[in-house]
Amino acid sequence: MAFTDVETRQVHEAINTDPTGDDLCKLGLLYSTGQGGVIDYVEAHKWFNLAALMGSEPAKHYRKEVSSEMGSEDIAAAQRAAREWLSTRH
Known part of the structure; x- marks a missing residue:
């Protein structure tokens, strides 16, 4: 799935307001x-985890x-990042 520049900007803006699971999945x-400029499996896993x-x-x-492409340390880092993001939302 390819995203336009407008869709990419909208997804990034959504995470600062009231994101849906679909928004986080897109991220x-x-x-x-x-498509965001760099492949980053830790960030991808974080957003997929939050979307899930x-x-x-x-x-x-x-x-x-994505997990199949990552080591256990990277998965743990992604999970920590997801928890940190959640802690800032409340």
Whole structure:
């Protein structure tokens, strides 16, 4: 799935307001495919994990795929980053 510049900007703006699971899943896709400028599996896993927590079924699938490309230390880092992000939302 390719994102336009407008969609990319909207997704980044959404995380600062009231993001949906779909918004967070899109952000994961941006990082996992490099459409955000760089491939970053730790960031992708973080956003897929958060999206999955919000009920996004596709995010669960993508998180599993990304996990297969990561080591346990990177997965742990992504999980920590997700918890940190959640702690700033409340």
